[in-house]
Amino acid sequence: MELNPRIRQADIEHLEKLVGKERVSQGTSNRELHSHDESFHTPSLPDVVMWPHSTDEVSKIMKWAFEKKIPVTPWGAGSSLEGNPVPVERGIVLDFQEMDKILDIRQEDFQVDVQPGVIYKELNKKLGRYGLFFPPDPGASATIGGMIANNASGIRTVKYGATRDCILRLVVVLSDGNVFEIGTRARKSSSGYALCHLFTGSEGTLGIITEATLKLVGLPASVMAVLATFPTVKDATITVFHIMSSGLTPSAMEFLDAEVVKVLNRDRGLAMKEMPTLLMEFHGYSKRGLEEEMAFVESICQNNNCSLLDKGIGPEERNRLWEIRHLVVESIKRSHPGLLLLIMDVAVPLSRYSDMVTFIKEAVQNLTAYVFGHAGDGNIHVAIMDNPQDENRWARVKEANQKIIQKALEFEGTCTGEHGVGIGKRVFMDLEHGKSLEVMRRIKRLFDPHEIMNPGKIFP
Ligand SMILES: Cc1cc2nc3c(=O)[nH]c(=O)nc-3n(C[C@H](O)[C@H](O)[C@H](O)COP(=O)(O)OP(=O)(O)OC[C@H]3O[C@@H](n4cnc5c(N)ncnc54)[C@H](O)[C@@H]3O)c2cc1C
Structure with a gap:
């Protein structure tokens, strides 16, 4: 070799x-x-x-x-x-x-110390016994180290924040082998620069995380889920804005377009209405309190022409719903054997969310495309299945990708809400960050003067 x-x-x-x-x-x-x-x-x-x-x-x-x-x-x-x-x-x-130990669960502090290789689903299984959970939930079988490095988020971010919001303390090894402990165990701090925040989302380009203290949340006493379908994309996406600005605090608010629902029906043997759909979940102290919230949610949905509202879904059915939601990407891939997946991940301010989804639907109308995502965060995923060997078709896919990201930036959003920059989003970094990209370059040089940490990522 x-x-x-x-x-x-x-x-x-x-x-x-x-x-x-x-x-x-x-x-x-x-x-x-x-x-x-x-x-x-x-x-x-x-x-x-x-x-x-x-x-x-x-x-x-x-x-x-x-x-x-x-x-x-x-x-x-x-x-x-x-x-x-x-x-x-x-x-x-x-x-x-193989660095996958849960080092210390400190129930009374709502914290856990972990090594980076812990799989977050395994962590949540263990934490459940203590009545706790680590909220960012990216769906895939990710490690805590990968989640911190990508600042991953997921369906529960709308209420509990992204990974960055749950990091209190890190142990990091820098490119020259020096080891630093950054952050504290206090739930808040105004002490100096926020180094934990800097390493979160740095994609392994600044240093290596070898231990983390995570901030946890108590499992809710009562949970209620809602599935709402709408005649048009506009009705569904406007509802997102109305619910988010109503004072309600959903713990999940997901959008699926009709194409995604069709794929799920076919691939998972479901019988959902093949229309634009919102999946929501609410956490609360009592069933009665949640029922009151539900009545409010129902009235908002009805004002926006909701055609089916399945509320108060029981725990088993609710868990199945989220499991199915997590299988969206897998079902899309399985439905198009031989084609490759390009997945976009833009996020925009909530007031532009509905316009952004409408723009996307138009931009991808001649492609094999699926639109879904963490709507309550203004985060939209567009999964396009195509063949990169077919130059003409792939050029159209890339053109749509470019147009969508440009529009998200015009709306003062971002080219990546949670998947990170990696290789794919580097070309948009200048456009999104302008002169401040130079500040990131200087930080990179400070931590990694020989450019050995995960080179070829983030910077164009
Ligand atoms: C089906 C599917 C659904 C997904 N859904 C979501 C979603 O809803 N939300 C979301 O945010 N993401 C999602 N993702 C993307 C992905 O799961 C996340 O970005 C996840 O956080 C990656 O974790 P990983 O352990 O696989 O890391 P990897 O992919 O192995 O690595 C990710 C990055 O972290 C760096 N890294 C890894 N470990 C360390 C360490 N110890 N120290 C420093 N850097 C490190 C790597 O170099 C790399 O840059 C999805 C992926 C799939 C396949």
């Missing part, structure tokens, strides 16, 4: 001494597994994959990589959608799968 010119066989032997031979692999299947995420972006093989077990091991690896100027790309579960963990400049992939 041809190695990166900067890595020699003797270097591999050195790395094996640092962590043990069994946790360093140059095997083809391991390298292939770590060459791509869930996106269409071109795979790139790393030279070597390593599975560290401790902060100390990560620090030693980074010290060595810094001296040798070898690229290092951290890896969670590889579920990203923008090529975020693809090792485009080869080098080392550090897979955190």
Whole structure:
């Protein structure tokens, strides 16, 4: 196997001494597994994959990589959608799968300390026994390290915030191997620069997260779910604005267009009405309080021509609804074998949400496209299935992508609400950030002077 010119066989032997031979692999299947995420972006093989077990091991690896100027790309579960963990400049992939310990659950503080490889669904299963949960819920089987690095969010962000809002303290290893503990265990702080916020969403380009203290939420005493269908996209999306500005605080507010519902019916054997649909959930203290909220939700929906309102859905049916919502991307992919997925992830201010969805529906009308997303956050996903080998068709897909992102920026929104920049969104960074992109470049140079941390990401 041809190695990166900067890595020699003797270097591999050195790395094996640092962590043990069994946790360093140059095997083809391991390298292939770590060459791509869930996106269409071109795979790139790393030279070597390593599975560290401790902060100390990560620090030693980074010290060595810094001296040798070898690229290092951290890896969670590889579920990203923008090529975020693809090792485009080869080098080392550090897979955190084996740093997966829940270190300390501090129930009375609503906090948990974890290693980065913990899978968030497993974490929530465990926390449920303490009456707690970690709210950001991206759906895929993501790790906490990957969620922090991408600032992931999900269906419950509308009430409880994105990952960034739930990080209190981090242990990070910088590119030169230095280890820092940043943040505190206090629920709030005005003490100096918000370094935890800086590392959250940095996609492994500033340093490596080896431990995190997460802020948790108590499980709600009562929960109620609502499914509402509407004759038009406009009716459904205007309802989102009306509910969000009414003083109600949904804990989930998802939009599915009729095409998504059709795919789910076919792929999952459902019988939902094939119309624009809102899925909502409300958390509260008592059933009575929630019923009052429900009456208000119902009146708002009816004022916007709602044609079916299924409210007060029981816990089992509700869980199934969210499970199905999480399977949207999978069902879309399964319905178009042989085609690749390009998924957009714009977010706009709520007042522009309805106009943005209307614009998108028009922009993708001649493509195989599905529109859905975390409506209560003004976050819209557009999944387009097509064949990148067909140059004409792929050019049309890219043109739609460009038009949609430009419109989101015109509406003072962002090119990515939660999937991160990775490889795919780099070209839009100038347009979105203008001169302030230079500030990000300076921060990058400060933390990573040799440009070895997940190179080829974020910056155009
Ligand atoms: C079906 C499907 C649905 C999805 N839905 C959502 C959704 O609703 N919301 C959402 O936000 N995302 C969603 N995603 C995208 C993805 O799941 C998230 O971005 C997730 O946070 C990625 O986590 P991961 O563990 O797979 O990380 P990876 O993909 O392995 O890595 C993500 C980034 O984090 C870096 N990284 C990983 N570990 C560390 C570490 N310890 N220190 C520093 N950097 C690190 C990597 O280098 C990379 O840049 C979805 C993906 C799929 C496939």
